[in-house]
Amino acid sequence: MTIQNTGAGHELASARAPASVSADIVVLAALAAVGSFATSILLPSLPAIAKTLNVSTAAVASAISIYLAVFAAGQLVVGPLSDRYGRWKPVMFGLGIFVIGSIWCQFAADLPMLLIGRSIQALGACAASVLSRAVARDLLSGEALTRALAFIMVAMSAAPGFSPLIGGLLDSTFGWRSEFFAVALFGAIVALAYLRYVGETHRPDNAVSIQLGAILRGYWGLFTDLRFIAPAGAIGLYMGALFAMFSGTPRVLIDGLGFTPIQLGLFFAGTVFIVFGSGIAAPRLAMKIGHARATVVGLVIATAGGAALLLAHWLTPTIWSYLIPVLIFLAGFGMVSPLATATALQPFGDRAGLASALIGFLQMAGAAAGVSLTASIASATLAIGLVQAALATAGLILYLAGLRRM
Structure with a gap:
């Protein structure tokens, strides 16, 4: 190096x-x-x-x-x-x-x-x-x-x-x-x-204030900048949709379809490969059709997965009626996560720590919201599908709203 x-x-x-x-x-x-x-x-x-x-x-x-x-x-x-x-x-x-x-x-x-x-x-x-x-x-x-x-x-x-x-x-x-x-x-x-x-990658900068007022103003500046909040907010909303699936899946597979805990663990482990594949493919797609278009493709795929899961609530429950929409959502999520994160961080190299912290906070807030909303609905498939579809649609709208500023 x-x-x-x-x-x-x-x-x-x-x-x-x-x-x-x-x-x-x-x-x-x-x-x-x-x-x-x-x-x-x-x-x-x-x-x-x-x-x-x-x-x-x-x-x-x-x-x-x-x-x-x-x-x-x-x-x-x-x-x-x-x-x-x-x-x-x-x-x-x-x-x-x-x-x-x-x-x-x-x-x-x-x-x-x-x-x-x-x-x-x-x-x-x-x-x-x-x-x-x-x-x-x-x-x-x-x-x-x-x-x-x-x-x-x-x-x-x-x-x-x-x-x-x-x-x-x-x-x-x-x-x-x-x-x-x-x-x-x-x-x-x-x-x-x-x-x-x-090792060290960022030279210490005494000009950066760590007083509470300055920190809050910094976060507010990011929060009100569409170049940041559109992609970062979309990540948070899609993280909520992801955790809706994580938190609700045991109710669907164990309580509804009779999976054992080990089978549930294997299910979660298997989903990693979908996220891995789409995450690796995302930069290549971005090089071919452009960063913004590739992100929108991922957002649309994930939103379609959430909508499909919501529709599956009214079908006869089987592993396939649950698995296919989940895999569609995960394929889109795997694309959105790196692309939107890069979009949010790119203009703020001088404040990368601040920007990364707010991205992380929005992700955790979205995850908490997804878990809470899913737990508040009695039917597991309806809960996951409704929360995923709603949060994913909101994330897509937010990203599109900020697209002209990116």
């Missing part, structure tokens, strides 16, 4: 480093996966954790909700700090906190201790998520950025698909505490890889 001296004791990774960009992006993909890997690895172990800590499974599930809440809020702090102090320190500090929180959870003796550990975990993980995108924007632009973000987003999407299977295997072999050890080990490996292959 070509490097420059920052004059501050760290090396600044050059944006023109084609020889090692592949290694960079692999590390950034792993960095992006840290948070989502830790989110869902303990899902198969909730009953076992509840038994050990002598609480209900519903109470243990709060370890997931508190993780998501801290994760969402923490991003808004990490973003502007990384614009002021550079990326290297927040990444290393965040991964260090993540490892400490994971070890804390491993030795939790009661539920409050577990919840504290999960909060510490989330504080560290949010830095990894935000800065994976910001660092990519530091290093790359244009179609190269789109390709990198496609790989990063695939990793972020794959982690929650595979981590329950990994968690279930660890739980059945070594017990649920081993899951937190595995997560801590993963965080430590990513930190070492970041030191080796990425």
